[in-house]
Amino acid sequence: MAATDLSALYSRAEAIYRDYSLGTVREWKARTGGLAIGYMPIYIPTELLHAQGVLPVGLLGARDDLEIIKGDAYYQSYICHIPRSTIELGLNGKLDPLDGVIFPAICDVIRNLSGMWQTLFPNALVRYLDVPQNFDPAIGGRFYRQELESLSADLAARGARPYDAEALRASIGVHNHLRRLVRDLYTLRQAAPWKVPTSELYVMLRATVVIPVEDAIVLLQQYRAGVEAADDRVPLDQARVLLTGSFCEQPPLGLIRTLERAGCYIVDDDFVQIHRWIKSDIPTAGDPLDNLVQAFLSDSIASPTRYIDRGVKGAELIERVRTSGAEGVLFCAPSFCDPALLDQPMAVRAVEQTQVPWTAFKYSENTGQFQVIREQAGTFADSIRLWSQA
Amino acid sequence: MSKDASQVRQKDMIARHFDRLAAAPDTGEKTAYTFVPGNLTELLLSFDLLPVLPEINALQSAMRGKTAEYIALAEKLGHSEDVCTYVKSDIGMMKSGNIGPTGQRLPEPNVLLLSYTGCFTFLKWFELLREEYHCPMAMLHVPYQPDGCITPAMRDYVVKQLKDEVIPTLERVSGRKYDEDKLKAHLTLAAQAEDDLVWVLQSAKHRPSPIDAYFGAVYYVGPIFSAFRGTEAAVEYYQALRSEIEERIKEGKGPVTPDGDMERERFRMVVEGPPNWTSFRQFWKMFSDEGAVAVASTYTKVGGVYDQGFRHDPSRPLETLAEYCLGCYTNLGLPTRINLLAQYVKEYEADGFLINSVKSCNSFSAGQLHILREVERLSGKPGGFIESDLVDPRYFSAANIKNRLESYFQMLEQKRLGGAA
Ligand code: SF4
Ligand code: SF4
Numbered sequence: 001m002a003a004t005d006l007s008a009l010y011s012r013a014e015a016i017y018r019d020y021s022l023g024t025v026r027e028w029k030a031r032t033g034g035l036a037i038g039y040m041p042i043y044i045p046t047e048l049l050h051a052q053g054v055l056p057v058g059l060l061g062a063r064d065d066l067e068i069i070k071g072d073a074y075y076q077s078y079i080c081h082i083p084r085s086t087i088e089l090g091l092n093g094k095l096d097p098l099d100g101v102i103f104p105a106i107c108d109v110i111r112n113l114s115g116m117w118q119t120l121f122p123n124a125l126v127r128y129l130d131v132p133q134n135f136d137p138a139i140g141g142r143f144y145r146q147e148l149e150s151l152s153a154d155l156a157a158r159g160a161r162p163y164d165a166e167a168l169r170a171s172i173g174v175h176n177h178l179r180r181l182v183r184d185l186y187t188l189r190q191a192a193p194w195k196v197p198t199s200e201l202y203v204m205l206r207a208t209v210v211i212p213v214e215d216a217i218v219l220l221q222q223y224r225a226g227v228e229a230a231d232d233r234v235p236l237d238q239a240r241v242l243l244t245g246s247f248c249e250q251p252p253l254g255l256i257r258t259l260e261r262a263g264c265y266i267v268d269d270d271f272v273q274i275h276r277w278i279k280s281d282i283p284t285a286g287d288p289l290d291n292l293v294q295a296f297l298s299d300s301i302a303s304p305t306r307y308i309d310r311g312v313k314g315a316e317l318i319e320r321v322r323t324s325g326a327e328g329v330l331f332c333a334p335s336f337c338d339p340a341l342l343d344q345p346m347a348v349r350a351v352e353q354t355q356v357p358w359t360a361f362k363y364s365e366n367t368g369q370f371q372v373i374r375e376q377a378g379t380f381a382d383s384i385r386l387w388s389q390a
Numbered sequence: 391m392s393k394d395a396s397q398v399r400q401k402d403m404i405a406r407h408f409d410r411l412a413a414a415p416d417t418g419e420k421t422a423y424t425f426v427p428g429n430l431t432e433l434l435l436s437f438d439l440l441p442v443l444p445e446i447n448a449l450q451s452a453m454r455g456k457t458a459e460y461i462a463l464a465e466k467l468g469h470s471e472d473v474c475t476y477v478k479s480d481i482g483m484m485k486s487g488n489i490g491p492t493g494q495r496l497p498e499p500n501v502l503l504l505s506y507t508g509c510f511t512f513l514k515w516f517e518l519l520r521e522e523y524h525c526p527m528a529m530l531h532v533p534y535q536p537d538g539c540i541t542p543a544m545r546d547y548v549v550k551q552l553k554d555e556v557i558p559t560l561e562r563v564s565g566r567k568y569d570e571d572k573l574k575a576h577l578t579l580a581a582q583a584e585d586d587l588v589w590v591l592q593s594a595k596h597r598p599s600p601i602d603a604y605f606g607a608v609y610y611v612g613p614i615f616s617a618f619r620g621t622e623a624a625v626e627y628y629q630a631l632r633s634e635i636e637e638r639i640k641e642g643k644g645p646v647t648p649d650g651d652m653e654r655e656r657f658r659m660v661v662e663g664p665p666n667w668t669s670f671r672q673f674w675k676m677f678s679d680e681g682a683v684a685v686a687s688t689y690t691k692v693g694g695v696y697d698q699g700f701r702h703d704p705s706r707p708l709e710t711l712a713e714y715c716l717g718c719y720t721n722l723g724l725p726t727r728i729n730l731l732a733q734y735v736k737e738y739e740a741d742g743f744l745i746n747s748v749k750s751c752n753s754f755s756a757g758q759l760h761i762l763r764e765v766e767r768l769s770g771k772p773g774g775f776i777e778s779d780l781v782d783p784r785y786f787s788a789a790n791i792k793n794r795l796e797s798y799f800q801m802l803e804q805k806r807l808g809g810a811a
Contacts, residue, residue: 076758108510108752108753112753112756112757115723118725119725119760132531133529134547136555139554140531143533143547305510307513307529313521338511338514341473342473342518343517349521
């Protein structure tokens, strides 16, 4: 693919990412007459929605260019930013194409937002999705299956196709394809981060959450072909860093660019986790709903939003540092984010045991000034480079 | 402030409990650290385990003026300034020798019983403690009630965890077999105490109210929210408390305040949110000086919403524990919380309601501005909104809060005069 094609592709993805009005969702609804259901970070079983003909639409907050007026009237200053921008978008009618929203159980802010949504948008389907923190198939698995069955029934009651095991098997197959593409792009970025700049990959991934999975697959295939063909992308002397903590409220694009300009190659991150939450292919043989449940229980990432019952806390982070070849860790969490910030001391301890250097800063999705972060990241990257040369 | 007999009794109960805890390394008694919402005190007692509640330690540390240094220490160790100050106070206390509220050293836990009910922070808090104590941990995940009802799936999930995870862990740690009869006996005692507690809380429907259902009531809920639910001592405490309040009603007395009995009840308030503990008396006086009495509060429901009819039922021991955990206040969806507040305003004939929004508690605070508007709409009464923190003195701005409260009470007064005109 020629470089111009790559830039056209990026522009298309960026336009989708920047469209607060969910134009692609409006088009899809006009074309199919189907239901579109939003979901808050981090994870929902999109396969189930897809199998019932529903378009899942990721609501990952706003950027730094949305003026928050109404949203601030709903939240005190000491609460993170994503709920206020989501409310702002909802009250401004930007989310009107959605027939409902799913709020997965990841923290008390998202949890309480589900209740607000119930009163603010009484005609919408509002589903709190309680994901288990018990990972025994006979206990947490059973509970989660019941949650999924009741979610499926709620969707059908709204006009979605009824549950069909065959359709779900097919959807799992499609989503496995998408997950593989994303994993491969992450692997390619680890091998050649200059080929897959994170600021670019991030925009691609943001676009994938508001378009149908089939279109997302095409977009990422084209992107993959584009970056592989981009011979003009050459390695620079940058420090390889793993960025963690940004799984829910996403940083503004400017922040990611700032880190890159400050001398960092981001070789692993927590952005747009929906396509990576389940780490490998979900089997399609057997009962597909059980397979979704089992994947959640035993093959999902060790997010700070999950209770780690067996296994060692921080072990997965260390493993990611190792496989990505990161030379340093950036703890980069949204301000006031309970899961990320309460987890951080434990994660820091784990990183320190491996002697990998780290630094930490916070952001908000509407952070507009990056000077301090630029200096901090620049110093960090310089010190890594000095060490590696020593 | 003169002490009623019930208060003396409570003080004595607490002192004895902490004495036992302090002596535990010598006596061999075993301890379980656990949380107030969704606590399984009767089950722990049935295994002869002594409960330790880190939130109660944190709030008592605040009242003793210790939390500023504890929080500073935790932040120095890398804990974020943005997170729950109870956690940081607890970590700071532990790192400073784990001296409890009575000045005695607390024993290390033999088990961490993580009842994950109504607050995400709990999950992280005990992960943090697990790293320090390396003791067994039992996790009980209590699903949230988004629609104000308990489904069979939710109840079964909790019961199954109790049977297959929590009880076997407690058996291993305590060295005792699960004894259902013993559990039932504790649950019977719990229900008796709950009856009297509800009577006491509902006594605020009288005019004047004989109790303050926020500041005063944090003492009243103390035994039942902590280590004593399901004990004879708690039953006796609540009987004694009830008799005292009956007496106050007979004598036409208002509530006790930091300055003695309240002379004139000017404003009847419903209060949402936890109190500030670092300046508790000062905060209380800002109300009582204005003749404002809390007639109902939601904070006194974090350890169980008994006034809505729930009682521990010994005939269904594990199911009742599950329903108890599921029903704690912060585990209820926002619409349920809103309706409960509006119901309190009406039933207790309140002049208004006030939200004390605490900086570090997302479980309570995220959504409170929405609650404010909705309760105003449903009840027709004006709401007030102030901000402070639980145990971080940096976030208690006395002048600011006092100003806000004074203007709020003035507004209530003007409304009343306007209404009478
Ligand atoms: S940013 Fe953190 S605290 Fe805020 S909603 Fe997301 S997970 Fe919850
Ligand atoms: S966040 Fe709130 S409910 Fe949770 S432990 Fe802290 S004070 Fe308690």
